[in-house]
Amino acid sequence: MARLVIRGRNRLKGKVRIGGSKNSSVAIIPAVLLGEGESTLENVPAIRDVKVFAQILKDLGALVSLNENTMTISPNGFTSHVAPYDLVRKLRASYYLMGVLLAKFGKAEVGLPGGCDIGPRPIDQHLKGFRALGADVSVEGGVVRLYANKLQGAPIYLDIPSVGATINIMLAASMAEGTTVIENAAKEPHVVDLANCLNSMGARIKGAGTDIIRIKGVKSLKGTCHSIIPDDIEAATYMMAAVATGGDVEVSGVITKHLEPVVAKLREAGASIEQDGDFVRVIGPDRPNPVNVKTMPYPGFPTDAQQPLTAVLCRARGVSMVHESVYENRLGYVSELVKMGANIKVQGRTAVIEGTDRLVGSPVTATDLRAGASLMVAGLSAEGTTDIYRLEIIERGYESVVEKLKGLGADVTRVEE
C-alpha cells in the first residue's frame, strides 16, 4: 500500500507529455489475440491495468513482452477459453475477453468484472449483443458462459451508447459470418482506435466514431503493428491541475480534437488556452469562475473528467452545478473533498459546489481511479499537506504520476506504507 503526499499551493509550470490511452489499451491488448501472428503495440502506457492485462494474457497461454511502452503479443499457445478469475476481478475491462474468446474459440468463461466502485455497472447490452450474434449466454455464480457453434452477423440496437458493449460486439462480430450493424453505438475515441487496429489486422469495420458501425465478418485476422492514441483523460487531469493551481502547463502529445469538451469548460472557468498541433497550453486564473456541466457520452463532457473538474470548482468564485448523467452513482467521492474544506451538496446526480477561497490539506482516500484524480487536483491547490491513501488506485490509470507532477514543480512524494 502506498500514499501520495502533496504539499499544495505550488503553481504548476512546464511541460508534461501524455501517455497512451488506458481505455484504448485495455481493448486493443486483448483484441490482437484475434490475429494469427504476432502483434506489436506502441505507446502502451506503463500503468497497473495494462500490467494486469498482460498477466491475464500470459495466463491464457499467449506470449507477452513489455519493453517500456512497446508490447509484443503472440497468440501462439493461446488455447484457453477460461479467463482466470483472480485477475479478471481486478479490472473492469476484462469483460473484453468475452468478445475475444467467443470470436476465437466459439466459447468463453469469464468472471464478472471488477474495476472502479462507482455504482451499478450492468453488462446487459454486451450480453444482448452476443445473443443477437447467435451465442448462448448464461450467468451463474458470477461467471459469464458463452457458447456458439458459429457467430452470425446481425443488426444490434444498443439501448444506451455503451462503450464496453460497442467494443465487445465489434470484437465478437469481426470474424462472424455476414454483416453486423451496431446502431446507437458509442463514439468515444478509443472505439475508433480499436476499429483502426482491427482493420489493420484485416477486419472490415466502417463507421466507427458515428452512431452506426458496420462490421463485415472476415475469415481470419493477422497480426499488426499499432500505436495507441494518447490518453484524453490523463491530459484533461493535468489541464485541470494547471487551472486549479493558477499554473501554466503545456500538455503535449495529445489529439486536441479529443479535448474539445474539456477545453470549452476550462475556458468558461477562466483559463486561457492555446492549442496547436499536438499540444495544449493551459494558463489558469487566480481563482476559477463557476461553471455548470453535465456529463455526456462523447463528444459531450466526459464522465471520467467530472471528478477532477469538481475539484477545480471547489475554489471557484461562485456556485457551480455538476450533473452526472452517465453513471447513477459517481458523486460518492465528494465526501473526501468536503474533508478538505469544500462546500458541496449532492442532490441526486447533481453536485452543487459553492466555491471557497481555500481548501485545506487533509488525509483522504482514493475510492476509485478518477476520485483519486480529483483528490490529487484538490491537494495540489490546497494549503498544507494532503495525504491520499490508496495511491495504487491512481496508478491503475496514471503513468509515472509522481514523476510527471514533480516535473511540473509540484511538491509530491510517494510513501510506501
Ligand code: UD1
Ligand atoms: C467506459 C470507460 C470508462 C468510462 C465509460 C463512459 C473503458 C475501459 N472504460 O466504461 O472509463 O467512464 O466508458 O465513458 O473504456 N450500461 C448498462 N448496460 C450495459 C453497459 C453499460 O446499463 O450493458 C450503463 C452503465 O452502467 C453506465 C453507462 O451505461 O451507466 C455507460 O457505460 P459504458 O459506456 O458501457 O461504460 P464502460 O464501457 O463500462
